[in-house]
Amino acid sequence: MKEPLIEFKDFTFRYKSQTEATLHDINLTIYKHQKVLILGASGSGKSTLAHCINGLIPFSFEGEIKGSCQVAGIETINASIFDLSKQVGTVLQDSDAQFVGLSVGEDIAFSLENENVLRKEMLTKVLDAATVVGMQDFLAAVPYRLSGGQKQKVSLAGVIHEDVQILLFDEPLASLDPAMGKTAIELIDDLHNLNHKTVIIIEHRLEDVLHRPIDRVILMDEGRIVADTTPDELLVSNLLSTYGIREPLYLSALKHAGCEVLASDGPCDVHTMNLSRFEEKLKAFKDRYVASVNKQYQQKLIEVNHVSFAYDKVNVLKNVTFDIYSGEKIAIIGKNGAGKSTMAKMLCGVIRPDQGFIHINASDYRQMTIKELGAMIGYVMQNPNQMLVKDIIKDEVGLALKLRKMTDEQIEERVNEVLKTCNLHAMRNWPVSAVSYGQRKRITIAAMLALKPTVILLDEPTAGQDYRHYTEILSFLEELHEKMNLTILFITHDMHLAIEYTDRAIVFADGECICDDQVYKVLSDPEIIERANLKQTSLYSLANRIGRSPEALIDQFITLERQGKR
Amino acid sequence: MKDKFLINVVPGDTFLHKLSGTTKVRLFVTLLIFITMSFDLRLILPVFILTLLGVISAKPNWKQVKLIMSVVLFFNLLNIFLFYVANPVVGEYWCGQLTIIGRLSDYFVFPVETFWYLFVRLIKMLTNFMVSLWFITTITPSEFAAGLYSLGVPYKVCTVVSLGFRYIPDIARDYENIKISMQLRGVEMDAKRTKISERLKQMVLILVPLIITSFDRVQTIANGMDLRGYGRHKKRTYYCEHEPTEADKIFQFFTLILFVFSIGYIISVNVWPPQTHMWCPIVWR
Numbered sequence: 095m096k097e098p099l100i101e102f103k104d105f106t107f108r109y110k111s112q113t114e115a116t117l118h119d120i121n122l123t124i125y126k127h128q129k130v131l132i133l134g135a136s137g138s139g140k141s142t143l144a145h146c147i148n149g150l151i152p153f154s155f156e157g158e159i160k161g162s163c164q165v166a167g168i169e170t171i172n173a174s175i176f177d178l179s180k181q182v183g184t185v186l187q188d189s190d191a192q193f194v195g196l197s198v199g200e201d202i203a204f205s206l207e208n209e210n211v212l213r214k215e216m217l218t219k220v221l222d223a224a225t226v227v228g229m230q231d232f233l234a235a236v237p238y239r240l241s242g243g244q245k246q247k248v249s250l251a252g253v254i255h256e257d258v259q260i261l262l263f264d265e266p267l268a269s270l271d272p273a274m275g276k277t278a279i280e281l282i283d284d285l286h287n288l289n290h291k292t293v294i295i296i297e298h299r300l301e302d303v304l305h306r307p308i309d310r311v312i313l314m315d316e317g318r319i320v321a322d323t324t325p326d327e328l329l330v331s332n333l334l335s336t337y338g339i340r341e342p343l344y345l346s347a348l349k350h351a352g353c354e355v356l357a358s359d360g361p362c363d364v365h366t367m368n369l370s371r372f373e374e375k376l377k378a379f380k381d382r383y384v385a386s387v388n389k390q391y392q393q394k395l396i397e398v399n400h401v402s403f404a405y406d407k408v409n410v411l412k413n414v415t416f417d418i419y420s421g422e423k424i425a426i427i428g429k430n431g432a433g434k435s436t437m438a439k440m441l442c443g444v445i446r447p448d449q450g451f452i453h454i455n456a457s458d459y460r461q462m463t464i465k466e467l468g469a470m471i472g473y474v475m476q477n478p479n480q481m482l483v484k485d486i487i488k489d490e491v492g493l494a495l496k497l498r499k500m501t502d503e504q505i506e507e508r509v510n511e512v513l514k515t516c517n518l519h520a521m522r523n524w525p526v527s528a529v530s531y532g533q534r535k536r537i538t539i540a541a542m543l544a545l546k547p548t549v550i551l552l553d554e555p556t557a558g559q560d561y562r563h564y565t566e567i568l569s570f571l572e573e574l575h576e577k578m579n580l581t582i583l584f585i586t587h588d589m590h591l592a593i594e595y596t597d598r599a600i601v602f603a604d605g606e607c608i609c610d611d612q613v614y615k616v617l618s619d620p621e622i623i624e625r626a627n628l629k630q631t632s633l634y635s636l637a638n639r640i641g642r643s644p645e646a647l648i649d650q651f652i653t654l655e656r657q658g659k660r
Numbered sequence: 661m662k663d664k665f666l667i668n669v670v671p672g673d674t675f676l677h678k679l680s681g682t683t684k685v686r687l688f689v690t691l692l693i694f695i696t697m698s699f700d701l702r703l704i705l706p707v708f709i710l711t712l713l714g715v716i717s718a719k720p721n722w723k724q725v726k727l728i729m730s731v732v733l734f735f736n737l738l739n740i741f742l743f744y745v746a747n748p749v750v751g752e753y754w755c756g757q758l759t760i761i762g763r764l765s766d767y768f769v770f771p772v773e774t775f776w777y778l779f780v781r782l783i784k785m786l787t788n789f790m791v792s793l794w795f796i797t798t799i800t801p802s803e804f805a806a807g808l809y810s811l812g813v814p815y816k817v818c819t820v821v822s823l824g825f826r827y828i829p830d831i832a833r834d835y836e837n838i839k840i841s842m843q844l845r846g847v848e849m850d851a852k853r854t855k856i857s858e859r860l861k862q863m864v865l866i867l868v869p870l871i872i873t874s875f876d877r878v879q880t881i882a883n884g885m886d887l888r889g890y891g892r893h894k895k896r897t898y899y900c901e902h903e904p905t906e907a908d909k910i911f912q913f914f915t916l917i918l919f920v921f922s923i924g925y926i927i928s929v930n931v932w933p934p935q936t937h938m939w940c941p942i943v944w945r
Binding site: 148149150153154174175176179184186188190191192193194195196197199200203204205206207208209210211212213214216220234236237238249252253439442444464465467468469472473475477479480481482483493494497498541545 | 840844882889893896
């Protein structure tokens with residue numbers, strides 16, 4: 095018997111500050127022990143729906159509610175958030191902000207503290223919860239010493255000891271590197287199977303979530319449910335491209351090969367899906383493969399030579415050597431703490447090598463100030479809010495020029511030029527605070543371009559963005575690359591980005607540069623993937639299943655994808 | 661990050677560290693009252709010695725302690741000097757007599773009583789510092805919150821304290837990032853190359869995004885806390901507040917006696933009969 099646990103009936107919600115409703119006519123029933131993925135691009139209303147389930151609406155976000163929403167038999171409009179928190183455990187996207195305790199144990203205990211539980215009982219409950227997520231040996235650890243994945247596990251432990259029935263994950267993959275994301279999905283699945291929780295995952299990264307089985311996918315767009323189906327059905331429909339969700343790579347590859355996948359093939363898992371029907375097509379596909387030719391670059395721009403750097407006597411960079419040529423697009427990849435960001439700071443001159451040297455345009459960069467380097471290498475940080483200081487867009491873009499004492503006419507001219515390149519000219523007099531996150535990102539890029547750098551260095555340019563915005567930003571960069579022959583360095587752990595937009599990958603692990611090669615070669619080397627905390631792409635698994643060399647398949651795929659884009 | 665602070669987030673493992681938050685906060689408050697109430701060296705000196713031993717036993721980061729100590733010592737000596745300059749015969753008020761053993765001019769005389777008073781004053785201020793230092797080096801912010809709560813402070817106030825400490829490193833990291841981005845755009849932060857007025861202006865430039873990013877975070881933190889039932893009940897318990905050990909009981913008992921003694925002392929000195937004289941063992945004729 096299916097027992098309904100969450101029931102939305104003709105549910106509509108409008109935030110107090112907005113004129114339009116964010117959710118329209120939601121009718122949705124989620125049953126006990128289901129594992130549901132709520133899928134949708136940013137602004138589709140999926141987070142608002144989650145807030146309705148955990149009670150943040152109407153407790154923290156005021157607004158107008160029509161219709162009914164019942165969670166475990168409680169009508170949420172009348173319930174307090176505290177009653178709901180006994181039914182629904184929520185893991186927020188920002189695990190740093192959810193971590194309020196000063197140690198792992200304290201944070202897990204937070205809800206028990208609020209419930210006035212005696213310390214004696216608390217100790218065993220905390221230990222139990224920590225054991226469920228595998229953090230039992232870290233109870234005394236402080237938040238600054240934990241990785242993003244560990245913090246998320248702590249958040250999860252902090253909400254499960256109320257014996258909640260429902261676990262709600264708000265974008266659990268957003269701040270994790272690929273290997274951690276994989277572990278998170280596995281942990282969620284174990285909780286679903288072993289602890290019999292009803293699980294709701296809010297995400298837009300479909301392929302990563304499908305690493306473990308999902309019962310049901312709810313697709314949302316503009317505040318409405320546009321599909322309520324199984325993953326297999328969803329994958330073979332055209333809903334994904336319509337609503338801006340990325341299709342799993344292996345399915346894109348199969349499409350390139352001309353295979354028409356049906357739901358009955360079981361496409362939601364690359365390891366088990368039925369491929370026997372496509373043997374011929376795959377063989378023809380293989381025969382079409384021509385190895386790609388490496389682009390040759392002539393002019394050496396940056397030379398990093400045996401560079402080491404220690405921070406508080408800990409070696410953060412060890413003997414790193416690589417070259418960057420003018421006009422290249424490079425991905426600098428590796429897990430958090432591998433030394434990527436330190437390398438970026440060093441290229442910008444914020445920190446300088448303890449040993450080794452860096453040459454830029456064949457001259458020693460020790461002679462250059464940060465300000466001078468800033469004009470050559472534009473560093474775009476991950477969070478645009480940390481870079482924007484002026485009220486008006488045009489002033490923001492012109493700030494660096496003003497600080498370099500250029501005349502007003504010169505500034506005006508340069509700013510207009512850059513704003514036009516970045517498609518921001520129409521907004522030049524708008525306040526910075528009035529534009530969206532993606533547009534702010536664009537402003538930060540424009541602010542860097544105003545100095546006419548030869549290299550632009552982007553730290554996680556796609557973090558926190560859905561596929562649509564992601565494509566937008568990256569095509570924009572691609573355009574700049576072509577128009578201005580800009581050299582682009584991406585610091586990222588997004589494998590899709592590396593595959594689609596870069597030629598070469600420099601891989602860091604534990605402060606060492608462990609690999610520097612073509613992207614497809616890097617991604618088909620299991621040892622490198624393991625050491626860098628990356629994840630095998632599904633192309634790799636597909637190649638193994640159809641008996642092709644992963645290197646060749648990934649190479650062929652990249653070539654086809656790029657042709658497709660042009 | 662944590663190594664930059666004198667305050668430890670991780671509980672230490674010395675005897676004083678292991679006392680519960682309640683014990684430490686109570687002892688701290690009582691000692692402050694005890695030190696403030698008198699100018700009696702017989703009462704102050706033992707506390708000075710004991711807390712000094714306490715600080716040593718807690719094995720703090722001496723590099724930081726030395727720095728703070730030299731600053732504190734400097735300002736206290738300056739304070740004492742200015743006290744003397746302001747009124748070289750202040751000792752008469754405190755000891756009831758004046759024994760002048762030398763003079764520089766008609767104004768700058770050298771009375772023994774003034775020196776005695778200033779000496780006691782210095783020790784008193786240093787003892788206050790030692791009490792604070794002992795307290796700061798042995799308590800974690802969470803224990804502090806739990807201890808305050810045990811004194812009847814509303815827990816929302818206590819949470820502000822511990823939450824503040826939780827997010828200081830995060831804010832410091834944001835600050836660092838924003839500073840870097842500003843430097844790259846051409847804001848000169850080098851102290852040698854820019855005027856102070858310029859640098860102040862640039863600080864303001866950094867503060868704007870810092871405040872905005874911090875405010876963004878506040879909403880999320882608040883949501884996370886609501887979702888875990890914060891503010892539901894009038895009371896709460898503390899995970900870090902362990903059951904009183906033997907040592908805790910002994911210390912709390914001792915604290916109680918000290919507290920009662922202090923209250924008695926304050927009443928006897930100020931109310932019945934009011935006295936202004938301090939204990940002054942040396943009688944000069």
